[in-house]
Amino acid sequence: MILIKYTLIFFLIINLNLVNAKDKNLQNKITKNLRCLVCQGQSVFDSDSEFANSLKIIVKQKLDDGKNEKEIYDYMKKKYGEWILYDTEFNKNTYFLWLLPILMFLIGGAIILKLFIIKKN
Amino acid sequence: MASVIGYYSLVFGFCFSLLIILFSISNFRNTNIFDSKIISLTFIQFFFVIISFLGLILSFVNSDFSNQTVFNHSHTTKPLFYKISGTWGNHEGSLLLWLLVLTLFIFIFLLKSKKQTKQYRILTLLFQQVIIIGFFIFVIKTSNPFNYVFPTPNEGLGLNPILQDPALAIHPPILYLGYVGSSIIFSSTLAATTLNYISKEWAKHIKQWILVSWIFLTLGILLGSIWAYYELGWGGFWFWDPVENVSLMPWLALTTLLHCILVLEKRLALTSWVVILSISTFTLSMCGTFLVRSGILNSVHTFANDPDRGLFILIFLFCLIFLSLFIFVFFHKDKTEFSKSFFWLSKETSILINNWFMMYFLVVVLVGTIYPIFLEVITSNKISVGPPFYNKLIIPFLIPFLFAMTIGPKLKWIKSDFQNKFYLLIFLVISLLLSVFIIKSLNINFLLNSILVTSAFFLFFITLRDFFIKKFENLSQNISHFGFSLLILSILFNNIFSTEIITNLKIGETFITEKFKINFEKIDQREEQNFKAVIGKFSIENSSGSIEILKPELRIYNQPNIVTSEADIKTNFLTDKFMTMNLVQNQDYFNIRYQVKPFMIWIWLSVLMISLGGLISLIKKKYEN
Amino acid sequence: MKIKTFPILITIIFLIIFFVFYKGLQNSNIYVPKTEIEKDIPLFSAQIFGTDNQIESEDIFDNGKFYLVNIWASWCVPCRTEHPFLLDLNNQKNLEIIGLNYKDKKENADKFLNELKNPYTIIISDKDGTTAIEWGAYGVPESFLIYDKKVIKKIIGPIDKDSFLKIKERLR
Numbered sequence: 019m020i021l022i023k024y025t026l027i028f029f030l031i032i033n034l035n036l037v038n039a040k041d042k043n044l045q046n047k048i049t050k051n052l053r054c055l056v057c058q059g060q061s062v063f064d065s066d067s068e069f070a071n072s073l074k075i076i077v078k079q080k081l082d083d084g085k086n087e088k089e090i091y092d093y094m095k096k097k098y099g100e101w102i103l104y105d106t107e108f109n110k111n112t113y114f115l116w117l118l119p120i121l122m123f124l125i126g127g128a129i130i131l132k133l134f135i136i137k138k139n
Numbered sequence: 140m141a142s143v144i145g146y147y148s149l150v151f152g153f154c155f156s157l158l159i160i161l162f163s164i165s166n167f168r169n170t171n172i173f174d175s176k177i178i179s180l181t182f183i184q185f186f187f188v189i190i191s192f193l194g195l196i197l198s199f200v201n202s203d204f205s206n207q208t209v210f211n212h213s214h215t216t217k218p219l220f221y222k223i224s225g226t227w228g229n230h231e232g233s234l235l236l237w238l239l240v241l242t243l244f245i246f247i248f249l250l251k252s253k254k255q256t257k258q259y260r261i262l263t264l265l266f267q268q269v270i271i272i273g274f275f276i277f278v279i280k281t282s283n284p285f286n287y288v289f290p291t292p293n294e295g296l297g298l299n300p301i302l303q304d305p306a307l308a309i310h311p312p313i314l315y316l317g318y319v320g321s322s323i324i325f326s327s328t329l330a331a332t333t334l335n336y337i338s339k340e341w342a343k344h345i346k347q348w349i350l351v352s353w354i355f356l357t358l359g360i361l362l363g364s365i366w367a368y369y370e371l372g373w374g375g376f377w378f379w380d381p382v383e384n385v386s387l388m389p390w391l392a393l394t395t396l397l398h399c400i401l402v403l404e405k406r407l408a409l410t411s412w413v414v415i416l417s418i419s420t421f422t423l424s425m426c427g428t429f430l431v432r433s434g435i436l437n438s439v440h441t442f443a444n445d446p447d448r449g450l451f452i453l454i455f456l457f458c459l460i461f462l463s464l465f466i467f468v469f470f471h472k473d474k475t476e477f478s479k480s481f482f483w484l485s486k487e488t489s490i491l492i493n494n495w496f497m498m499y500f501l502v503v504v505l506v507g508t509i510y511p512i513f514l515e516v517i518t519s520n521k522i523s524v525g526p527p528f529y530n531k532l533i534i535p536f537l538i539p540f541l542f543a544m545t546i547g548p549k550l551k552w553i554k555s556d557f558q559n560k561f562y563l564l565i566f567l568v569i570s571l572l573l574s575v576f577i578i579k580s581l582n583i584n585f586l587l588n589s590i591l592v593t594s595a596f597f598l599f600f601i602t603l604r605d606f607f608i609k610k611f612e613n614l615s616q617n618i619s620h621f622g623f624s625l626l627i628l629s630i631l632f633n634n635i636f637s638t639e640i641i642t643n644l645k646i647g648e649t650f651i652t653e654k655f656k657i658n659f660e661k662i663d664q665r666e667e668q669n670f671k672a673v674i675g676k677f678s679i680e681n682s683s684g685s686i687e688i689l690k691p692e693l694r695i696y697n698q699p700n701i702v703t704s705e706a707d708i709k710t711n712f713l714t715d716k717f718m719t720m721n722l723v724q725n726q727d728y729f730n731i732r733y734q735v736k737p738f739m740i741w742i743w744l745s746v747l748m749i750s751l752g753g754l755i756s757l758i759k760k761k762y763e764n
Numbered sequence: 765m766k767i768k769t770f771p772i773l774i775t776i777i778f779l780i781i782f783f784v785f786y787k788g789l790q791n792s793n794i795y796v797p798k799t800e801i802e803k804d805i806p807l808f809s810a811q812i813f814g815t816d817n818q819i820e821s822e823d824i825f826d827n828g829k830f831y832l833v834n835i836w837a838s839w840c841v842p843c844r845t846e847h848p849f850l851l852d853l854n855n856q857k858n859l860e861i862i863g864l865n866y867k868d869k870k871e872n873a874d875k876f877l878n879e880l881k882n883p884y885t886i887i888i889s890d891k892d893g894t895t896a897i898e899w900g901a902y903g904v905p906e907s908f909l910i911y912d913k914k915v916i917k918k919i920i921g922p923i924d925k926d927s928f929l930k931i932k933e934r935l936r
Contacts (some may be wrong), residue, residue, distance in 0.1 A: 046641075053523055055902040058437055058795060059380070064373045066721050066730065068867060069902045072893025079894070097900040101795045104525035111520055115510045119503045119532055126495045133491075134483050435785065437793040446789045453789070457782050464778070468771040512788040521795055 048077050048090055051104045061104065142206045145194025146285035152187035152238070153275035156268050159184060163261045163268075173257040177264065178249045184271075185242040192235050195284050196226045204295050207286040208232060214297035214698045216669040224308035225298045230432060230448075231284035233311055234274065237428075240319040241271050248323050248348070255344060262330035263323075269462075270322055273455045281448045297698035300670065306366040310359060317356025318389060318424050323348050324396070325421035328414055329463060333470045337410050342403035349400055350757045352420075353393050357750040360386050365743060372706050372719045374639075374734045376742065379529045381436045384508045385427030388501060392420040395497040397753075402490050406552070410474050412494060418463040425456045435512060489547030496540045503532045534591065537627065541594035544620055545601045548613065563601065570596035578635075592631055598624035615759065619752025625745035629738040636737045645728040655681040657733060670696040672705075675720045675729065689733075691720040715739040796920060797900060803915045805908075806898040813865055813873070813887035824862060824886060830935055831910040834884070835864045835896055838876035840904040846922035847880045853928070854883040856935055863887040866896055866904050909934060 046063060052073060054065035062070045062077075080090050094102050106112055159180050166174045195208070199222045204210045212229045213222060226232045245267040252260050278284070301307075327345055331337050363386065364376040377383060396416035399409045430436050433449020507524045515521055546563070574592035578585060602621035605613070640657070642650045649658040658678045665672040673693040680686045692705040702722070709716040714737040721730040808821045825831055834850060836843045854861055863884035865873050868891075890896055899908060900918075909917035909931055917934060919927045 046639075051527070053525075053795075055795065055797070060373075066723070068893060069897075072867075072897055075892050076894050076897050097897065098797045098902070099521065099795075101521040101523050101797075104523050105527035106522060106524050111514060111518065111522060112510075115506060115514075115524065115528070116532075118506050119499060122502045123495075123499045123536075126498060130491055130495060429785070433789055434793055435788045435791075437795065449789045450786070453782070453785055457778065460778055461775070464771065464774065513784050515791055516784050516787045 044087065045074075045077055045081055048081075048087060049074055051091075052077075052094060053102050053104060055098065055102070141194045141197035141201070142203065142285045142287075143194075145191045145198070146283070148187045148191035148194060149235075149275070149279060149285070152184050152191065152242070153272070153279060155180065155184040155187065156272045156275060160265060160268050163264055167258060167261045171257065173260060177261070178246070181242065181246045181249055181264070185239075185246045188235070188238045188242050192226075192239055195232055195235060196223055199223065199226050202295065204293070205288055205291040206284075207288045208284045210288050210292055210295045212298050213295045214669065215294060216697060217298060217303070218668055220305075220308065221298060221303045225302075227311045228298060228302050228307070231278070231282045233315075234278050234282050235284055236311060236315050237319050238271065238274050238278065240315050241267065241274060241322055244320055244323045245271075245326075248327070251347075252344065255341075256334075256336070258334055259327075259330050259336050262333060263327040266326035266329045267322060270326070270459070273458075277448075277451055277455065281445075281451055294698070297669075297696070299699065300694065300696045300701055300703050301370050304366055304370045306362050306369065310362040310366060313355055313362055314359025314386065317352050317354070317359050317393075318386065318427075320348070320352035320355060321389060321393060321420045321424055324352060324417045325463075328417035329466050332414055332466055335470070335472060337403075337413070337474065339404055339407060342400050342413070346397075346400050346404060347757065347760065349393065349397050350753050353390075353397055354750045354753040354757070356386070356390050356393060357746060357753070360390060361743065361746045361750075364746075368739070369706070369708065372704050374706070374717045374719075374732075374736060379507070379524075379526045381438045381508050382431050384504050385423075385430055388427065388504055388508075389420050389423045391497055391501040391504070392416050392423055395494055395501075396420060398490055398493055402487070407474055408487065409490070409494075411471065414467060414471055418467065422456070422460055422463070425452070425459060429453055429456050430508070436508075484550060486547065486550045486552045489543055489550055492543050493547065496536060496543070499536060500533060503529065507532075535587070538590055538594045541598050541624070541627065544623070545594075545598045548616060548620070549601075562604070566600045566604070567593075567597055570594075570600060588631070588635065592628070595624050595627040595631065599628060615752040615754075615756035617752070618755060619749045622745045622748030622752060625741060625748065629741035629745055633736055633738050633742065637734060639732070639734045641730070641732050643723065643726075643728045644731050648728075650731075653682075655679055657731070659729070659731070669698070670694045675731075677718060677731070677733075679716070679733070687716060689716060689718040691718045693720060693722060710740055712740060713737060797902075803900075805910055805913050805915060806900075808895055808898045810864075810888040810890065810895050813863070813889045814870060819886070819888065825910065825913050827912050829911070830856075830859045831862055832859055832931070833862045833864060833899065833908040833910065835866050835890075835899070835901055835904055835906045837866045837868045837904050838872035839868065840866075842922035843876075843905045844880065846905060846907075846924070847883075849923045849925075849928045850883040851881055853931065856932070859935060860885045864890050864895060864899075866890050867893055 049063040049070075050061050052062040054060050054062050054067055054070045054073075056067040056069045057065045060070075062073045077090060080093065085093075091103055100107065100111070106115060108116055159177065162174070162180060163177055166177060195206075197203075198206045198209050199213050200219065202209065202213060202215045202222070204213075208229060208231045212232075213225050217225065227236045245264060248263065248267075249260060252263075324345065327348070331341055331345075360383075363383065367378070368374070368376040393416075396413065399412045399416060402409050403413055429449060429452040431438070432445075433452060434446055435449060507528055511522055511524055549560070549563070570593045571589075573596055574589045578589045578592060598620060602617050602624060606617050606621070609617075638654075640650070640652065642657075644650055644657070644659040646659055646662060649656055651657075656679070658680070660676040660678055663674040663676065665674060671694070673695070674690050675692070677689045677691070678686050679689060687709060689707045689709060691707045694703045694705055696703065704719050704721050706717055706719045708718075714735060717734040717736055719732045721732070723730050805821065805825060809818050810821075811817070812819050832850075832853060850861060853859055861883050863886070865887055868889075888895065896902075896904075896906075899906075901920075903920070905922050907919040907923055908915050909919075911934075917931065919931075923931070
């Protein structure tokens with residue numbers, strides 16, 4: 019009887035650990051993507067300024083509330099502006115940022131192809 | 140006293156620029172023989188800069204706080220080694236380092252270019268002097284290392300403790316030998332273009348300089364990463380921070396240039412590429428100097444910000460750009476002989492493909508670094524461009540790039556075929572199986588990662604095979620490419636297999652996970668010359684029972700009054716164990732961060748290998764001559 | 765023709781880049797969130813300073829009145845320099861000053877207020893800093909001027925003479 023009780027408790031703890039681990043991973047992932055406004059070169063994950071610590075608590079609270087990653091990022095953007103996110107979004111501010119290199123790549127490829135097509139003829 | 144000598148030395152050096160220019164122009168016009176007095180003049184100019192530099196070093200060593208630079212960046216209790224390295228760890232002193240390399244390199248260039256024509260040598264000298272004069276004016280007018288502070292303070296403000304590290308002490312000199320050394324490539328290419336001097340022989344001559352600059356630049360970047368890893372405490376070595384990007388961009392241009400010059404040496408092709416890349420490398424260096432010293436970018440590592448200085452460099456930079464553009468448009472004649480007659484499957488094509496990809500990577504880093512500036516000026520919106528951007532745009536393209544790197548060197552000039560290439564297929568399959576086997580157990584991004592690892596392994600095996608079969612033929616290329624494959628593999632495996640634990644522990648507590656136990660044994664204290672250390676002793680027992688002791692520190696510095704966290708890192712060939720300890724406000728526990736990072740040392744070794752390839756190429760040249 | 769347009773194009777591009785960098789030099793490189801947006805005040809629930817009771821934000825703020833939410837702490841040095849301005853503003857009849865005590869110990873906060881006087885109608889405790897984040901603050905001190913349940917002015921850092929006068933302006 020006691021054995022069963024302890025085995026159950028053991029499994030419960032292991033499960034909690036796994037669930038915690040997954041949550042922790044998501045929490046870490048989010049805080050690694052947020053910039054600390056106080057020490058402006060660090061992520062919230064790396065920083066231990068007061069602001070960063072409070073943000074970590076808020077991220078955890080929101081995750082516990084059931085919010086998903088995008089909702090948390092939207093919340094942060096609303097409070098602090100787009101700058102706080104390391105992962106640059108793809109919106110009207112950043113079209114050129116993402117597309118310019120790709121464009122250059124395609125142009126380069128086109129030039130090389132043209133070189134060979136000219137030679138073939 | 141040392142500062143006075145230093146200052147006047149600087150002024151004399153500047154005056155010598157004018158002297159050198161006048162002398163060279165008259166030599167250019169008048170006689171047919173290069174006047175060796177010019178070499179002596181450049182030596183004397185270099186000598187003046189050295190004296191000035193030594194003057195600054197002496198002021199630091201003597202803690203002469205009447206010198207404003209010393210006051211701002213030094214302190215009597217700093218260890219001697221860091222007093223000396225503090226000389227170039229600030230804006231003004233590092234500019235003296237710029238001048239040092241600029242004047243040194245032109246002097247050595249003149250010594251080693253005796254086989255070249257007089258006009259070429261003098262014109263190179265003149266272009267270099269334009270740069271040198273620009274920097275003299277910049278230093279003397281806006282960034283004088285020898286300003287006075289009156290009354291003389293008793294103590295200085297000290298050097299930021301995270302800069303007091305051996306890797307960071309030698310990082311600037313080594314980096315500048317590469318970064319600033321590309322100035323000579325710039326000047327000589329402009330000279331060669333103007334004189335229509337670009338040829339296979341010129342390529343042979345300039346290749347030495349490209350190699351030297353490239354080797355130092357590679358090592359300089361390596362040292363910066365090593366410093367970031369050991370000193371900054373977050374366990375990473377590359378953050379796509381603007382200052383890091385600013386050193387990477389010239390490296391990308393320089394590596395592409397190196398490949399193009401190898402082609403130009405053998406056949407007259409890619410001359411336009413060579414000229415544009417030579418100009419771009421140094422332009423990117425100058426641009427980088429502008430970005431980190433003007434205060435325009437937000438970064439942990441920028442120098443003190445001053446928009447006035449920024450304006451000077453900006454104007455100087457664009458003068459150089461417009462000068463080179465002018466010369467390129469009006470003087471450059473595209474002299475490719477065989478460009479229109481090579482087959483699609485040939486070495487020429489693979490170099491073109493290499494250029495294509497390298498320029499793409501360069502554009503990614505460039506756009507990522509300066510786009511936020513543009514956006515802010517145009518729309519007043521501030522955004523962040525960080526590692527996710529660069530990773531997303533670079534990593535997928537590494538796959539075809541690695542394949543091209545493997546197959547390219549195997550192709551023959553002009554035309555190649557598919558005979559005797561069966562072994563390539565075999566190795567490809569081996570690589571594929573190996574990587575699938577390694578990645579299978581993990582759930583992350585299986586497809587992307589396994590193809591990536593496959594392509595890296597492919598390069599790895601082929602270069603290894605070439606080393607054993609072909610031995611010393613193409614040794615430098617083999618070693619560098621092998622090093623690159625090792626670099627990619629190490630970074631990939633390090634990323635995939637790293638683990639990390641963050642927890643709060645009180646003294647005496649143990650943290651237990653399935654894989655290991657961390658026991659916070661005790662706290663020691665230690666007093667050093669300029670800081671007090673609080674050392675935590677942790678014993679880590681892993682699942683097989685072996686115990687490792689790690690001792691991260693908290694250091695409380697006296698001047699400036701900063702607390703830093705020093706990681707304790709245990710390195711072996713398989714993995715690094717990395718631990719940091721941080722204070723938590725108002726609490727009696729510490730925040731502990733423990734990371735296991737496999738293959739870290741291979742990342743450093745592979746970059747060393749890459750530069751070794753360059754060194755071998757340099758030495759082989761001397762051996763052949 | 766083709767040979768000539770290309771360099772002209774490149775020159776124009778470089779000139780544009782030059783001007784952008786020139787303008788960029790004049791902007792600060794430290795990021796500060798925008799201070800001029802009109803935002804609704806956040807909804808929150810917080811502990812009243814010195815008690816165990818909670819209070820809802822709806823109960824604090826009414827329409828048609830001015831409020832100044834001031835984030836402060838006893839360990840914050842600039843808070844001392846701005847305190848006289850707060851005391852002065854307290855004399856304004858149409859303004860209520862709400863204090864947000866940030867990551868502070870009660871004894872220290874009490875000492876601070878005893879020494880410098882208390883301008884606050886209500887004080888809320890923010891022990892973990894999360895309420896401050898609801899307001900979009902990231903440091904101490906910061907102040908928010910509110911009217912009709914909207915933030916009409918945000919001051920980052922201590923209130924100085926300039927911002928003090930601007931607040932008085934808005935109060936009319």
